[in-house]
Amino acid sequence: EPEVTQTPSHQVTQMGQEVILRCVPISNHLYFYWYRQILGQKVEFLVSFYNNEISEKSEIFDDQFSVERPDGSNFTLKIRSTKLEDSAMYFCASSVYGTGGANVLTFGAGSRLTVL
Amino acid sequence: GENVEQHPSTLSVQEGDSAVIKCTYSDSASNYFPWYKQELGKRPQLIIDIRSNVGEKKDQRIAVTLNKTAKHFSLHITETQPEDSAVYFCAARNYGGSQGNLIFGKGTKLSVKP
Numbered sequence: 001e002p003e004v005t006q007t008p009s010h011q012v013t014q015m016g017q018e019v020i021l022r023c024v025p026i027s028n029h030l031y032f033y034w035y036r037q038i039l040g041q042k043v044e045f046l047v048s049f050y051n052n053e054i055s056e057k058s059e060i061f062d063d064q065f066s067v068e069r070p071d072g073s074n075f076t077l078k079i080r081s082t083k084l085e086d087s088a089m090y091f092c093a094s095s096v097y098g099t100g101g102a103n104v105l106t107f108g109a110g111s112r113l114t115v116l
Numbered sequence: 117g118e119n120v121e122q123h124p125s126t127l128s129v130q131e132g133d134s135a136v137i138k139c140t141y142s143d144s145a146s147n148y149f150p151w152y153k154q155e156l157g158k159r160p161q162l163i164i165d166i167r168s169n170v171g172e173k174k175d176q177r178i179a180v181t182l183n184k185t186a187k188h189f190s191l192h193i194t195e196t197q198p199e200d201s202a203v204y205f206c207a208a209r210n211y212g213g214s215q216g217n218l219i220f221g222k223g224t225k226l227s228v229k230p
């Protein structure tokens with residue numbers, strides 16, 4: 001069964017540092033997403049991405065966040081100048097269809113970010 | 117925007133009993149309602165979903181019901197087993213909105229006691 005893969009599985013960083021989380025979506029999927037989950041809390045939408053541009057972003061996705069599809073396979077989330085409250089599990093997801101279609105999201109295993 | 121409320125936050129049942137988790141949503145335009153199961157330290161995995169053109173869907177021991185008028189949907193697990201123990205999240209999405217902006221409930225931690 002195809003999977004969404006994420007690296008690293010766990011990253012520890014100092015406050016103020018930049019981190020890049022990487023994702024390889026399922027190959028025939030066209031829509032990509034980042035969600036985050038603070039420990040013990042619900043999964044929260046950050047951003048959706050289609051056709052090399054952001055489709056929608058939440059209030060959480062402020063100027064310190066950016067996404068990029070640098071090549072045909074990777075989808076990255078960059079967090080500039082990390083803060084303590086950025087500590088969370090970050091999930092990448094992808095889907096075949098978007099609006100109006102059978103939009104089943106497949107999640108990756110997550111990247112746990114710890115900001116010290 | 118959409119808001120999803122989920123109850124209960126924790127649920128403990130004996131093996132073999134049924135478990136019911138309920139969610140309500142606020143946006144009447146929402147039309148896709150998936151349920152995800154998340155085992156400790158693992159990714160959320162879709163277990164069942166329902167679209168607004170149907171009222172009920174069943175897959176073996178799992179069923180989901182949707183009441184569009186009342187704006188609530190429920191997950192029913194029958195003949196629970198210890199491996200059903202996990203956190204279950206409901207979610208809602210508006211087809212007319214973004215491609216996949218699922219709004220999740222806060223989750224229900226289900227414990228099935230042998």
